[in-house]
Amino acid sequence: MSDAHSYLLGENALVLSLDVNAPSHTQQRKLFALCTALKDSNAFIDIVPAKSSVTAYMANPSDYQYWLKHIMLLWHECDDFAFDAKTHIIETIYGGEFGPDLSDVAQQANLTERQVVQLHCAQTYQVEFLGFLPGFAYLGKLPSELQLPRKTTPRKQVPKGSVAIAEDLSAIYPNQSPGGWHLLGRCQHTLFNPTHNPPSLFAPGDKIKFVPLKEGIC
Known part of the structure; x- marks a missing residue:
């Protein structure tokens, strides 16, 4: 069972939102890792993290159907992403x-x-x-x-x-x-x-x- 969901915001923004208002430490680290993974892709022109969500602005809005599913896949794989905090x-x-x-x-x-x-x-x-x-x-x-x-x-x-x-x-x-x-x-x-x-x-x-x-x- 997933603890997050994705949706389209406006014409070119994609949101992954947690189903809780106060993320756990593990969920926070996964959000940070997700931001890193999305920034490594050339599919987005900006990544905007919040306390319990990440908004990604797509370079090509026509790709939204693919990314609606793929961002959820990335979320579930985030435990495997390396996150190096400064x-x-x-x-x-x-x-x-x-x-x-x-x-x-x-x-x-x-x-x-x-x-x-x-x-x-x-x-x-x-x-x-x-x-x-x-x-x-x-x-x-x-x-x-x-x-x-x-x-x-x-x-x-x-x-x-x-x-x-x-x-x-x-x-x-x-x-x-x-x-x-x-x-x-x-x-x-x-x-x-x-x-x-x-x-x-x-x-x-x-x-x-x-x-x-x-x-x-x-």
Whole structure:
């Protein structure tokens, strides 16, 4: 019995969607492997992964009947695909003007600011999917001690490079934008550059490790 299904979206997009909203670790790895397999084919002009689905834009829409079946075959064979995740080290200044919500997060979590930073840095995160802004990666999974709802009132402007948390996720704002996540710190890494190939520094499945810089709390 399959745990996924495929369907045509519009005229040239093909979707493989899981039959669950919260994929297991195994299912997530299979989605990452499926993206790799589809990118290796010249049948698609773009591959867009999400939390529980993959959308592939076909170069030749007339091939949709073949790919509706073949993408399911690939899905069931994904266990055999090699998936090599990249690891990124993100140096971060925590607290102060760079992390204006660190003190409040510590208070809500009944922790010291140092403990919040240590917990945030102790985890190795995985890019679950990208969205919201170009290069904005949703990183799971945040330690349970730091899981808080989003801010009641979002900020109108969040600085580029802000390292943030909300619910069970962490993230880095690739550019200045509005945002309702709790800001713990800031980094200097460029997460999105349209002149680069690929333009996003992170890809689904990549691993992220935060390292505190001495200028902040560590």
